[in-house]
Amino acid sequence: MIILEDVHYSYDGVYTALRGISLQVDDGERLAVIGANGAGKTTMIKHMNGLLRPQNGRVILDGQDTKFMSVAEIARKVGLVFQNPDHQLFLDSVKEEVEFGLRNLGFTESEAEQRCQGTLASLGLGGFAERSPFTLSGGERKRVALASVLSTEPRFLALDEPTIGQDAHQKNRLAQMLAEMNKRGRTVVVVTHDIEFVIENFPRTVAMAEGQIIADGSTSMVLSNDEVIERCALAPPQMTLAARALRNVFPEVGQRLTLLSELEETIMGILGGA
Amino acid sequence: MALIEFADFSFKYLGADSLALKRIKLTIDEGEYVVITGPSGCGKTTFCRAINALVPQFHRGYVAGNVYTDGKNTRENEVATFASVAGLVFQNPENQLVTLDVEKEIAFGPENLGVAPDEIRRRVEELIDLLDLEELREKHPHEMSGGEQQRVAIAATLALRPKVLVADEPTSNLDPTSAEVILEIIAHLNKRGMAVVLVEHRLDLVAKDASRIILMNKGRIVADGNPREILAMDLCEEIGVGVPKATQVYKRLKTRGVELRNVPLTGVELAELVQEATSR
Ligand SMILES: Nc1ncnc2c1ncn2[C@@H]1O[C@H](COP(=O)(O)OP(=O)(O)OP(=O)(O)O)[C@@H](O)[C@H]1O
Ligand SMILES: Nc1ncnc2c1ncn2[C@@H]1O[C@H](COP(=O)(O)OP(=O)(O)OP(=O)(O)O)[C@@H](O)[C@H]1O
Ligand SMILES: [Mg+2]
Numbered sequence: 001m002i003i004l005e006d007v008h009y010s011y012d013g014v015y016t017a018l019r020g021i022s023l024q025v026d027d028g029e030r031l032a033v034i035g036a037n038g039a040g041k042t043t044m045i046k047h048m049n050g051l052l053r054p055q056n057g058r059v060i061l062d063g064q065d066t067k068f069m070s071v072a073e074i075a076r077k078v079g080l081v082f083q084n085p086d087h088q089l090f091l092d093s094v095k096e097e098v099e100f101g102l103r104n105l106g107f108t109e110s111e112a113e114q115r116c117q118g119t120l121a122s123l124g125l126g127g128f129a130e131r132s133p134f135t136l137s138g139g140e141r142k143r144v145a146l147a148s149v150l151s152t153e154p155r156f157l158a159l160d161e162p163t164i165g166q167d168a169h170q171k172n173r174l175a176q177m178l179a180e181m182n183k184r185g186r187t188v189v190v191v192t193h194d195i196e197f198v199i200e201n202f203p204r205t206v207a208m209a210e211g212q213i214i215a216d217g218s219t220s221m222v223l224s225n226d227e228v229i230e231r232c233a234l235a236p237p238q239m240t241l242a243a244r245a246l247r248n249v250f251p252e253v254g255q256r257l258t259l260l261s262e263l264e265e266t267i268m269g270i271l272g273g274a
Numbered sequence: 275m276a277l278i279e280f281a282d283f284s285f286k287y288l289g290a291d292s293l294a295l296k297r298i299k300l301t302i303d304e305g306e307y308v309v310i311t312g313p314s315g316c317g318k319t320t321f322c323r324a325i326n327a328l329v330p331q332f333h334r335g336y337v338a339g340n341v342y343t344d345g346k347n348t349r350e351n352e353v354a355t356f357a358s359v360a361g362l363v364f365q366n367p368e369n370q371l372v373t374l375d376v377e378k379e380i381a382f383g384p385e386n387l388g389v390a391p392d393e394i395r396r397r398v399e400e401l402i403d404l405l406d407l408e409e410l411r412e413k414h415p416h417e418m419s420g421g422e423q424q425r426v427a428i429a430a431t432l433a434l435r436p437k438v439l440v441a442d443e444p445t446s447n448l449d450p451t452s453a454e455v456i457l458e459i460i461a462h463l464n465k466r467g468m469a470v471v472l473v474e475h476r477l478d479l480v481a482k483d484a485s486r487i488i489l490m491n492k493g494r495i496v497a498d499g500n501p502r503e504i505l506a507m508d509l510c511e512e513i514g515v516g517v518p519k520a521t522q523v524y525k526r527l528k529t530r531g532v533e534l535r536n537v538p539l540t541g542v543e544l545a546e547l548v549q550e551a552t553s554r
């Protein structure tokens with residue numbers, strides 16, 4: 001369990017990026033963090049693995065105040081994937097990059113190799129092991145950064161914008177991997193602007209604005225909160241726009257359509273099942 | 275004369291095993307709004323770099339064929355020649371930002387082009403206003419959030435007043451409202467004459483603005499045409515293109531025997547087509 005207790009953080013002592021964040025993440029949860037650019041999402045998630053330390057307030061990991069834990073100790077439990085893979089990748093080959101984390105966590109050579117291969121394959125990077133991360137495309141680099149953390153399968157996964165640069169297939173693969181790890185008991189926290197990814201994969205959503213949490217609850221509840229829509233700079237997804245436009249003409253169309261399949265059924269109904 | 279011409283152009287990065295671009299033949303004219311999409315690693319960024327000569331002059335490798343941008347061969351003219359013609363927004367904004375604060379960053383491009391100081395100041399103010407950068411004015415680009423960096427990178431490129439804006443996933447770090455605002459600005463500038471080549475995975479955002487969609491796969495162009503025709507193709511799902519949700523619904527209805535009159539790209543278009551079908 002990760003608990004953030006009234007966490008404050010300022011990069012420059014003038015402007016405060018986090019202004020009293022309190023949040024509890026239970027074991028086995030799947031949680032999305034949303035918010036406008038500059039809301040403090042990255043600053044917040046970096047507190048979960050000790051990369052940033054609260055200037056006020058506390059971060060408690062499994063009952064222990066992280067103030068008394070080293071980054072290495074925290075990293076054994078919480079794996080963080082950075083928003084920008086450039087800040088994470090520094091070794092000469094994809095294989096070294098992925099095996100580095102595994103070795104640090106005490107996996108044997110052969111275990112590390114096996115896990116590395118398995119994870120690369122699952123992320124569509126089979127055949128990339130010997131490549132230099134500097135010669136990869138943007139989406140490929142992001143997946144290597146993901147692989148270096150997902151391969152260790154830590155108890156807590158903290159992923160900052162994991163879908164950036166990913167095509168539809170890669171996004172589905174990633175969602176599937178996260179779902180499987182979650183089934184095995186791993187806790188997944190993502191920061192993302194991809195609202196459809198949130199709706200499809202995360203039952204709980206935390207909404208941030210100007211360094212504070214303004215809503216926290218079931219995803220459908222948080223995403224239908226007007227203050228959240230306004231302050232988190234959300235634009236209604238195309239499915240919602242379609243449902244709204246249909247509702248103007250066909251009053252039988254429900255209020256809370258979000259999924260594609262629901263809209264499909266509704267339209268089949270309107271068109272008389274054809 | 276076409277604004278951009280790929281004349282049977284192929285490219286392989288130094289040390290790579292396979293070609294990143296394979297025999298690309300196409301032209302892009304003034305005023306077009308071209309969306310490039312395709313799976314991760316298919317060659318979209320390489321295509322963008324070839325337009326402004328970064329490929330093959332900065333990123334070196336094996337080259338065959340030619341690219342002409344504004345009539346000039348990208349192999350025979352300096353990279354700087356293309357700066358005012360094709361403005362590139364990098365996929366990773368941090369790699370594009372080189373100065374110490376946002377004002378300097380926006381001024382940097384036009385300064386290098388020799389634009390008059392008064393005019394530069396005017397452009398800086400206009401873009402700070404347009405892209406809502408007032409609060410970041412004096413901030414160091416490396417001390418900003420990912421989305422803030424991306425907005426600055428876009429402003430810095432627009433400050434060049436390019437004939438063609440080449441934008442490589444320019445909204446990947448933006449919140450949904452900022453993404454919409456930026457895409458509206460780009461669509462507006464396109465209507466005023468700036469050509470656009472924009473790489474994007476989430477076509478929900480841009481299909482409606484595009485005059486043309488180019489689908490790439492494994493270094494090749496596998497489809498090129500009108501957005502509605504392209505997105506209706508099954509090939510899109512096969513290779514992992516992020517087909518707009520409204521278009522996906524259209525396709526699913528079609529497999530169930532319900533064919534709407536046209537291919538919708540947005541939710542509102544979908545609703546209109548459904549309404550039309552009931553009143554037929
Ligand atoms: N290294 C830094 N130095 C100074 N200020 C910073 C630094 N990093 C971020 N900030 C500022 O702190 C605030 C919060 O930034 P943060 O990166 O947490 O936002 P975010 O919610 O992740 O945004 P985005 O969606 O754009 O990634 C922003 O106003 C940003 O300008
Ligand atoms: N500097 C480089 N050296 C060697 N190979 C490279 C280099 N840059 C890219 N590649 C390879 O060339 C191919 C095309 O890369 P490119 O960056 O153009 O893809 P992309 O379509 O933009 O992908 P993404 O959607 O992930 O950004 C990929 O297979 C990539 O691994
Ligand atoms: Mg961030």
Ligand SMILES: [Mg+2]
Pocket residue numbers: 137138139318319320365442
């Ligand atoms: Mg790319």
